Structure formats: structure tokens, C-alpha cells
Amino acid sequence: MTEPMLKGRGLTKRYGKVTALDRCDFDLYPGEILAVIGDNGAGKSTLIKALSGAVIPDEGEILLDGKPVTFASPIEARGYGIETVYQTLAMSPALSIVDNMFMGREIRKKGMMGSLLRQLDKAEMERVAREKLNDLGLTTVQNINQAVETLSGGQRQGVAVARAAAFGSKVIILDEPTAALGVKESRKVLELIQDVRARGIPIVLISHNMPHVFELADRIHVHRLGKRLCVIDPKAHTMNDAVAYMTGAKEPEEVRAA
Amino acid sequence: MSDSTGRGQDYESSLSGASTSLAEFEAHEKGLFGRFHNALHATPALVPLIVLMAAILIFGVTLGERFFSPGTLTLILQQVQIVGVLAAAQTLIILTAGIDLSVGAMAVFCSVIMGQFTFRYGIPAPVGIACGLAIGTGIGAVSGWLVSRVKLPPFIVTLGMWQIVLAANYLYSKNETIRSQDIRESAPLLGFMGMRFEVGGAVITLGVVTMILIVVVLAYVLRSTAWGRHVYAVGDDAEAAELAGVNRHGTIMSVYMTAGFICGLAGWVMIGRFGSVSPSASTGVVGNIQSITAVVIGGISLFGGRGSIWGAFFGALIVGTFELGLRMAGANAQWTYLLIGALIIGAVAVDQWIRKVTS
Known part of the structure; x- marks a missing residue:
């Protein structure tokens, strides 16, 4: 099997008494779209922040192309070719x-x-x-x-994705890219994401929108209680399964076996 | 729910028949009014320029030759030179969504430093001037650090700094004025900015030249360098700018330090304008409000990230034109303040309207 492009091992992050990330593992393979899903408070945004440099994990290591890396800031992560499109888009409207x-x-x-x-x-x-x-x-x-403020939501998202695609040489992380968009604009952005994958850059997609996740993702990382619960194949599972896993209504096969 | 993977997933297939023009970037035809709106959005200094031209025209028509002469028009420049320089410093701060209430006090304090260092300690005038500029920059650095690192609101930081600097100015100078006669005799360089030359009735001082140079340089730096873009980005949305890779702390520090340096220059211009060094110059008390007035009339948004330095320059000239024009017309000075008050409110109303881009 190929080596993961971006790999996290035993990532832990605590905020006081709250453990947001609990010895979490993460794998992103070259050329794939990996969706990360999880209920609110599961710690998926902390995981993403750790991978994009916005949060420094207390423990654990991150490997990019097999080499251990540490990011003190998003700018350092960008230096390694990891680009993030934040939910807020991080653009200056004027x-x-x-x-x-x-x-x-x-x-x-x-x-x-x-x-x-x-x-x-x-x-x-x-x-x-x-x-x-x-x-x-x-x-x-x-x-x-x-000015960016004269663009529609979908156009802004398009520019943000284009910015990430233009400079992200290794990994692109998309945080809720369709959350604020209408149906037609979402469609446009989903096509854009597929275009980016077609160019060989692996993508981490965080989304609450199950139809979008199941349509785009090659693999789905289900996050629960601060760690990776399981990775499922969208073709072998239903959206119902995914929702059941992430809310704890149902335990995946591997976990029950262990 | 269980059949959601089956029929549910192609719920967007009906979209294929829908119009696909949504995500296009085409400019809509908005007519003359819309184009005017767009022009204002792209060039925010247009409004104050129009107001300035109209004011000069109206005074020119009503007062005739008396107003519309090279001498009078350049007199306006001389009268606004201090406020103009302070407005340039204020523009930088306001573009980062801050406000600086201490600009006038800093200018006075810097002029006192330049004068007292030269006369009290016998330091050569060029060194004294350099010390004044350095102290201005230093005060700016303290304010910038408090705003950027300690995260105090700029209004509070500079409100405090205004009082501190003004008090330090009186304490240090012992309220002594350095007479213009002494400056002319032993340290003419202090009054350098007052040097004047005449071209066909037009009188230009070095202070006026300095003001225009500062505006030209800042206009270039703000528009055509990465630092200038970062100043706008930090003022527009500091979080976003930081995530996009802008050094927020460095940008804010450099803005406050540059503003402090420009206030030092304003202090030097003050010596040239008044001839003497006076710690009780009115600039220390009203310079902040005058500069904010010029900046606001100039169409620079108090919320940061919008506007151009040319607007602030035109804003200062509008105030100067009104003051001189109304005085020449024999009107009560209160009319000037009344009109300027109306202009401030009008300018902010126009700013709000420009921000409404989806009209």
C-alpha cells in the first residue's frame, strides 16, 4: 500500500479538563478525497486545526510524506504545501x-x-x-x-478554493465549503473540488452534508469522542450507517470485534 | 431515512435544466447611477474631491479675484499644513480600524523635544530634530504594542497617551516657549519647514511641500506595496488577514510607529509655521479632532480597510477652504463649524451607502 501523504499518530490536545483530541490517528493518501465527519464537539475542528497549524497538539506526531513535521502557525503549514480554506474563507471583503x-x-x-x-x-x-x-x-x-464583497457566496468560495489550489502543493483542507451556499452554488463548488482532485492534490473535506460527503469522498473518516472511530468506504455503507456511527447509535464492525 | 442512499442522492439531478449563470462574474448593467456607485466604490477619494472643487468654485464665483488668486489658494495650503500632516498619520491608524487621539499632543511634544534638546542641552539642531522624530516613533511603538500585543482598544490607548504626552510636554518644557528670534539666530534649521518661496503670487513653504510629499509617498506605499495591502487587509478583517498569512502584529506596530514618526514631522512643520516652539500650542488639544475630521470628510471608513490617503488630504483642504472662504466672506466663524459638522455626517452617510454593494 502507498504511504499516506499526511499522517497523524496519537494526536492529543487538551483544553483544561476537556480533551478535544484523544490519541487520534489520521491518514490521507495521495490523490484522494478524505471526508471527515463527526457530531458537534467530536473534536474534528481541533483535528483539522492541528493539521493546518492553527493549533499545536500537546502530544503525537504529524508526518508529511513520511517525514515528521511541526507547525507553529498556519503560515508554517503553508510553507510545507498544506493550504486550508477556512469556513470564514479568510478573505478581506474590501x-x-x-x-x-x-x-x-x-x-x-x-x-x-x-x-x-x-x-x-x-x-x-x-x-x-x-x-x-x-x-x-x-x-x-x-x-x-x-472587490471580493461584490461576489456571491459561491464565487467567493470559488476564489478561496482557487487560492488554495494555486499554492497548495501537497494537501488542501476544506472546512465546510458548502455550508453557507445555496443548492446551485454548492454544485459548482463540488465540481471545483473534483477538478482540484483531478489534478492529483489530495483533499481533506470537512462537512456536515452527507449527500455531498458520499458523492465526493473516496474514504470517510468518522470522528467520535476525540478520536478516529473508523474509516468507512462510502460505496459499502449508507448515509444512515455513517450518521449512526458518528452519533454512537451503532458501533462499526471493526470496533465491535476489537 | 433508510432509502436516502437510493433515490435521495440524486436530488440535484433536476438542476441540469436550471440556469447555470449563477456563478458567473459578469458585471450587470446598472445604468448611470450604478456606474457612479461603482466608481465611488473603486475610488473613494472622488467624493471629497468633488466637494473640494465645488467649494473652491462657489467661493471663487462669490468672492471673485480676492479668493480665486494664487496667493489665497496657496494660503489655504499653508493653513492646513499641520492638520494635513497629522491627517496622514491619522489615516494610517484609521485604515487599521484604529483611531489615534494623541497625534496632536505627539506633534507638540516632538516640537518641544526638538527645541529643548537644541537650546537646553546645546545639542546640534540636526541631532535635536532627529531625537524629536525618534521620540515620536517611540511613542507610536508603545501605543502600537499596547494595541497589538496587550489587545487594548486603540481609542483607550491613545486617549491615555494623549493625556500622558500632553502632561509630559508641560512638565518637561516647564511651560517655556522658545522665542522665534532665538531660533532664527542660533538654530535656523529648526525653522527650516517655514522656508518660503514665491512663484507668481503663489507662496509655498517647505512645510507644505513636506505635507504633499508625505501624502504622495503614502499613496504609493499603500497602493503599490505588499505592506500597504496588508494595512488594508488588517483593517478590513484582522482575523482573515492573519489566516491568509499577514503578519498582523508587525503590520500594526509598523503603522503606529510610522504614524508617530509623521507626528514628529508635524512637530517640525509646526516650528516652521509658528516660528517659535510653544508647549501650549492649540494643536496639542485640538489636533486629534481636526485630523479625524479631515480623515472622515475624506471618505475613509472609521471601521478600517477602506478609503485613500488622497481623501484625507482633500478633507483637510475642504476644511481649510471653508475656514478661509467664510472668513473672507465676512461670515461668523461658527458657520464654518456648522458646515463642517454637516459635512462629517454627510461623509459617513456616503460611506455607509458605498458599503452597500448589493444595490
């Missing part, structure tokens, strides 16, 4: 699409204008941004300099 796509990693002009006057290469950034949006089929972008 700034343009280009500004947002390159926030924190702007391209400077070559030569004196760039090194001495620190001038940004707007033309180059616009070209790259347009290219990335085109790659993902967001070809209808007309004005790449329009």
Missing part, C-alpha cells in the same frame, strides 16, 4: 480578487522598482490569478480587480 489571492505572498517587480521601491508586479499577479481561475473553470471572471 480588497480585490487579486489582492486576496496573493495576500501574504505578493509578487514584487523585478529590478530596482521591486527591490528598492518594493513595487508589486500587479500585471504578473493578475495574469497568474486569471490563469488559476481559468484552470478551475471559473472562466467567467471578467474583472479580476473587483
Whole structure:
């Protein structure tokens, strides 16, 4: 079997007396979409934060490409090629699409204008941004300099995913990408996620929407009480099974056997 | 529930017949009004520029040559130079969704430092000036640290800093004024910003040139460098900016320090403008409100992340134009304040309207 791209072993995170992550394991294989589901308070967002650098686990290790890594911040995780699309999207509404796509990693002009006057290469950034949006089929972008707040929810999500896809070389983490969207916009974003997978980048998808999870995921990581309860194959299980596992109504086969 | 995997999962198949134009980025035709709205959204300094042009036009028509002359128009520039420089510092702070009540006090304190260091300790004037600028930057660093690291509200930090700096200014200077005669004789460099040159009736001082230079440099930095984009992003949504990879602490610190440095420059401009160094200059008490007025009239959002430095510059000029124009027209000075009050409310109303993008 291939080695996992991103692997977590024995991850533990405590907040005072509350143990949000309890010796949790995690595996993401190359080229797959792994859905993470779990009831509210199961600790899935803490798991995701640990993997994206927003939370530092108390114990356990994270391996990227088989090598142990530690992230002190989301910026460090990004340095390793792990991009996260947060539920809040982390975009500045008043700034343009280009500004947002390159926030924190702007391209400077070559030569004196760039090194001495620190001038940004707007033309180059616009070209790259347009290219990335085109790659993902967001070809209808007309004005790449329009403010993000003038976009619809689905378009914003599209830009956020495009930003992650443009810079995430190893792993892309999507936190509830369709939670705030209407039916048609959700559809568009799901297609976008499949486009990203088609380019070979593995995706971690956190979602409460079972139809979306079962449609997209190759494997489903069921999170319960701070740890991985089981990993199920969406083709071999029903949505009912998944909901039963994550709420504790039913125990999966492997757990009962153990 | 049990059959949800069967028929339930293709509940979206009916979508194939629906219109797919939803996720497109096409600009809708909104007509002239909509285009005006878009223009304002893209160029927020447009409103104050229009108001400024209208004010100059109206005073020019009613007062004629007396107002519409190179001498009078450049007199406005001279009268707003201190507020203009302070407004530039205020703009930086307000763009990060902060507010600085201490700008005027800092300017006065820096001018006192420059004067007293030179006269009391016999330090060469250039070094004294450098000390004044450094102390301005240092005070800015303290405020920035309190805002960014201790997470105190900027209003509270600078309200306290205003009183502290103003009191320190009186205590340190022992309320002594350095006379303009002494400055001219032994340290002319302190009054450097007051140096004037005339071009066909127009009088320009170095202080005015400095004000314009600060605005031009900041306009470039805010628009065309990564740091400028980060200032806007931090003011717009600090959490989002941080998650996107912006160094929030570094950006806020550098903004408060730059603002402090600019306040130091304002102190130097003050010496040039008044000729003397006075710890009881009115700027220490009203400079903050004057600069906030200019910034707000200039269309910069008090919620941060929106507006341009040119707006603040035009805002300062609008106030200066009203003051001088109404005085020349022989109106009671209270009319100026009344009109400026109306402008402030109008400017914020326009800002709210611009923010409503889904019209």
C-alpha cells in the first residue's frame, strides 16, 4: 500500500479538563478525497486545526510524506504545501480578487522598482490569478480587480478554493465549503473540488452534508469522542450507517470485534 | 431515512435544466447611477474631491479675484499644513480600524523635544530634530504594542497617551516657549519647514511641500506595496488577514510607529509655521479632532480597510477652504463649524451607502 501523504499518530490536545483530541490517528493518501465527519464537539475542528497549524497538539506526531513535521502557525503549514480554506474563507471583503489571492505572498517587480521601491508586479499577479481561475473553470471572471464583497457566496468560495489550489502543493483542507451556499452554488463548488482532485492534490473535506460527503469522498473518516472511530468506504455503507456511527447509535464492525 | 442512499442522492439531478449563470462574474448593467456607485466604490477619494472643487468654485464665483488668486489658494495650503500632516498619520491608524487621539499632543511634544534638546542641552539642531522624530516613533511603538500585543482598544490607548504626552510636554518644557528670534539666530534649521518661496503670487513653504510629499509617498506605499495591502487587509478583517498569512502584529506596530514618526514631522512643520516652539500650542488639544475630521470628510471608513490617503488630504483642504472662504466672506466663524459638522455626517452617510454593494 502507498504511504499516506499526511499522517497523524496519537494526536492529543487538551483544553483544561476537556480533551478535544484523544490519541487520534489520521491518514490521507495521495490523490484522494478524505471526508471527515463527526457530531458537534467530536473534536474534528481541533483535528483539522492541528493539521493546518492553527493549533499545536500537546502530544503525537504529524508526518508529511513520511517525514515528521511541526507547525507553529498556519503560515508554517503553508510553507510545507498544506493550504486550508477556512469556513470564514479568510478573505478581506474590501480588497480585490487579486489582492486576496496573493495576500501574504505578493509578487514584487523585478529590478530596482521591486527591490528598492518594493513595487508589486500587479500585471504578473493578475495574469497568474486569471490563469488559476481559468484552470478551475471559473472562466467567467471578467474583472479580476473587483472587490471580493461584490461576489456571491459561491464565487467567493470559488476564489478561496482557487487560492488554495494555486499554492497548495501537497494537501488542501476544506472546512465546510458548502455550508453557507445555496443548492446551485454548492454544485459548482463540488465540481471545483473534483477538478482540484483531478489534478492529483489530495483533499481533506470537512462537512456536515452527507449527500455531498458520499458523492465526493473516496474514504470517510468518522470522528467520535476525540478520536478516529473508523474509516468507512462510502460505496459499502449508507448515509444512515455513517450518521449512526458518528452519533454512537451503532458501533462499526471493526470496533465491535476489537 | 433508510432509502436516502437510493433515490435521495440524486436530488440535484433536476438542476441540469436550471440556469447555470449563477456563478458567473459578469458585471450587470446598472445604468448611470450604478456606474457612479461603482466608481465611488473603486475610488473613494472622488467624493471629497468633488466637494473640494465645488467649494473652491462657489467661493471663487462669490468672492471673485480676492479668493480665486494664487496667493489665497496657496494660503489655504499653508493653513492646513499641520492638520494635513497629522491627517496622514491619522489615516494610517484609521485604515487599521484604529483611531489615534494623541497625534496632536505627539506633534507638540516632538516640537518641544526638538527645541529643548537644541537650546537646553546645546545639542546640534540636526541631532535635536532627529531625537524629536525618534521620540515620536517611540511613542507610536508603545501605543502600537499596547494595541497589538496587550489587545487594548486603540481609542483607550491613545486617549491615555494623549493625556500622558500632553502632561509630559508641560512638565518637561516647564511651560517655556522658545522665542522665534532665538531660533532664527542660533538654530535656523529648526525653522527650516517655514522656508518660503514665491512663484507668481503663489507662496509655498517647505512645510507644505513636506505635507504633499508625505501624502504622495503614502499613496504609493499603500497602493503599490505588499505592506500597504496588508494595512488594508488588517483593517478590513484582522482575523482573515492573519489566516491568509499577514503578519498582523508587525503590520500594526509598523503603522503606529510610522504614524508617530509623521507626528514628529508635524512637530517640525509646526516650528516652521509658528516660528517659535510653544508647549501650549492649540494643536496639542485640538489636533486629534481636526485630523479625524479631515480623515472622515475624506471618505475613509472609521471601521478600517477602506478609503485613500488622497481623501484625507482633500478633507483637510475642504476644511481649510471653508475656514478661509467664510472668513473672507465676512461670515461668523461658527458657520464654518456648522458646515463642517454637516459635512462629517454627510461623509459617513456616503460611506455607509458605498458599503452597500448589493444595490
